Amino acid sequence: MPSKHPSRSCHRSRGKTLGVPELIAIALGGMVGGGIFSILGISVALVGVYTPLVIAIGGVLAGLAAYSYIKLGVFFRDEGGAYSFFKRSFPASPFAASLIGWWVIFGYISTLALYAYTFSSYAISGFGFADDEPVRKLVAGGIILVFTLINLWSVRGMGRIEDLMVYTKLVILAIVSFVLIDNGEASLPTLLEGQAPVGLLAVLIVAALTIVAYEGFELVINAIEEMDTPERNIPRAIYAAIVLATLIYLVIGVGAILAIPFDELIANKEYALAAGAEGILGDWGTELVIIGALLATSSAISGTVFGASRQMAAIADDGFMPSLLARRSGHIPVAAIVCMSSMAFGLILIGNLEMILEFGSITFLLVSLLMAWANLRMRDRTGASAPLIWLALVGLLLGTVLILYYEWTNEPRQLIFIMGLYLALTVSARLFSSDRRSHRR
Incomplete structure (x- = not known):
């Protein structure tokens, strides 16, 4: 999926040059959100001790997806991200621009729902109603409302709050991960011996599902107006951020499977780390895990509302x-913020963690596929390697097919709902592109 926070860099002062360390921090702030907390329990349930392996494969897939974003970002030098890249790669096709615009925005909406759902799961994990689904959804809606109001209130206030959350969450996650590893009584060889057979297909399916945890590296491209030598700094920052995020996820994953019994991770997959940490780390450890999860998901929610609403307003413009979504109060796209927050809450009300996770993963894969396609079309101008583009196309397409196959064999009704949603998005994109063309005439 394109950048969760296409304009997060707006709260930085114009004219300030961002170096590679700052750009890496921007990307990690977006990538290390609620994804790792969402996928951990699901991954252990499906592949057990191979969870670190699927995390690593997901990182490779993210690197392949990033290749086209980097090439197009350096060539176009446009803060608009995937929507702008595709629109400019296919200028004669309004439908192409409209389609990716609709997919992009609903990808943002699904990730917003995912992070809010995960926030809620950890926020109520210590209470007797931790498994009460209506309460969980109500709290998820509440946290969306909080950050919606913050974004409506003050861009500066949002930026200061988010900076604090981003840096604090990285420190907490590092502490929790290493403490879990240090307190783990099991070892990987022992766990492998006791692991039930897991097929390659299952490993690849879960690896495709983890891709949503890597969404956010595109933030670097959105700061292109605030950096020197983007042709050098963009690839360095994005690839470094993906490697660092993969390492962070690997440490968290290894710590969890070494220290926390699998049955606890699986039974409480919505808040797997918090549920299992208490027996290992005690109350303080559990509270630290919960604080880390709440900060991670909060920063992701805040940035998603901030950046995606502005891209929604740009697409409407x-x-x-609908033209209503382009309306702003000052620089704040009030209608777009309210619309996307409301739709995210609607998705939470009708779905569950797995459905939201899978829709978000599929959308990120599909949009990354379109970016690879655009890069293939523009490769003579972007200087991209055709073999690398085709490798990315094959990998991303395979990931998409695997998730759809998993849905078909395990949750066919859920798949029908997801495909119906894509059909509705595609029809809407066609209607608006046709209407725009008729107005031009």
Whole structure:
């Protein structure tokens, strides 16, 4: 999926040069959100001790997806991200721009729902109603409302709050991970001996599902107006951030499977780390895990509302979404913020963690596929390697097919709902692109 926070860099002062360390921090702030907390329990349930392996494969897949974003970002030098890249790669096709615009925005909405759902799961994990689904969804809606109001209130206030959350969460996650590893009584060889057979297909399916945890590296491209030598700094920052995020996820994953019994991780997959940490780390450890999860998901929610609402307003301003969504109060796209927050809460009400996770993963894979396609079309101008583009296309397409196959064999009704949603998005994109073309005539 394109950048969760396409304009997060806006709260930085214009004219300030961002170096590679700052750009890496921006990317990690977006990537290390609620994804790792969402996928951990699901991954252990499906592949057990191979969880670190699927995390690593997911990182490789993210690197392949990033290749086209980097090439297109350096060539176009446009803060608009995937939507702008695709629109400019296919200027004669309003439908192409409209389609990716609709997919991009609903990808953001699904990730917003995912992070809010995960926030809620950890926030109530210490209470007797931790498994009460209506309460969980109500709390998820509440946290979306909080950050919606913050974004409506003050861009500066949002930026200061988010900076604090980003840096604090990275420190907490590092502490928790190493403490878990240090207190783990099991070893990987022992766990492998006791692991039930896991097929390659299952490993690849879960690896595809983990891709949503890597969404956010595109933030670097959105800061292109605030950096020197983007042709050098963009690839360095994005690839470094993906490697660092993969290492962070690996440490968390290894710590969890070494220290926490699998049955606890699986039984409480919505808040797997908090549920299992108490017996290992005691009350203080559990509280630290919960604080880390709440900070991680909060920063992701805040940035998603901030950046995605502005991209929604830009798409509406181009005529590919209802014109109401382009309205702003000052620089704040009030209608877009309210609309996307409301739709995210609606998705939470009708779905569950797995459905939201899978829709988000599929959307990120599909949009990354379109970026690879655009890069293939523009490769003579971007200087991209055709073999690398084709490798990315194959990997991303395989990941998409595997998730759809998993849905078909395990949750066919859920798949029908997801496909119906994509059909509705595609029809909406066609209607708005046709309407825009008729107005031009």
